[in-house]
Amino acid sequence: MLHSGGKRLTKQRQLALDVLQESAEHLDAEAVYARAKARDPKISIATIYRTLALLKEAGLVEENRLGEEHAHFEATRSTPHYHFTCLRCGRVIEFDTPQVQEAIQSFCTREKIQLVSVQLLLSGYCALCRREEE
Numbered sequence: 001m002l003h004s005g006g007k008r009l010t011k012q013r014q015l016a017l018d019v020l021q022e023s024a025e026h027l028d029a030e031a032v033y034a035r036a037k038a039r040d041p042k043i044s045i046a047t048i049y050r051t052l053a054l055l056k057e058a059g060l061v062e063e064n065r066l067g068e069e070h071a072h073f074e075a076t077r078s079t080p081h082y083h084f085t086c087l088r089c090g091r092v093i094e095f096d097t098p099q100v101q102e103a104i105q106s107f108c109t110r111e112k113i114q115l116v117s118v119q120l121l122l123s124g125y126c127a128l129c130r131r132e133e134e
């Protein structure tokens with residue numbers, strides 16, 4: 001990354017990160033691309049994919065598979081959170097309770113596990129969709 005394109009890459013990395021930090025939603029690579037392109041028309045989808053992978057490696061971005069084929073990205077936050085995806089409308093609801101974290105921690109301590117990642121995904125039908133089904 002220290003070759004001639006290095007500086008530009010840094011700028012694009014910042015741009016992708018800004019897009020994710022400013023968004024309250026979970027964006028897939030295409031959505032990140034669309035928003036980044038609005039600010040830097042020269043950016044390519046390939047660059048976005050590469051940039052997201054780098055940001056993920058650096059721990060700045062999290063990749064979530066919200067029950068779909070493709071991944072969603074969001075800026076890493078200080079407190080972990082988990083996701084519910086509605087199978088009908090695709091709505092993502094986040095939840096974050098200290099109990100989940102506590103349970104994981106005590107499990108890791110007991111089993112002497114060094115934790116690398118946590119993937120917890122709930123799926124089902126949201127309140128709105130349930131109402132429509134009735």
Ligand SMILES: [Zn+2]
Pocket residue numbers: 086087088089090091125126127128129130
């Ligand atoms: Zn729904």
Ligand SMILES: [Zn+2]
Pocket residue numbers: 026074081082083094
């Ligand atoms: Zn999230």
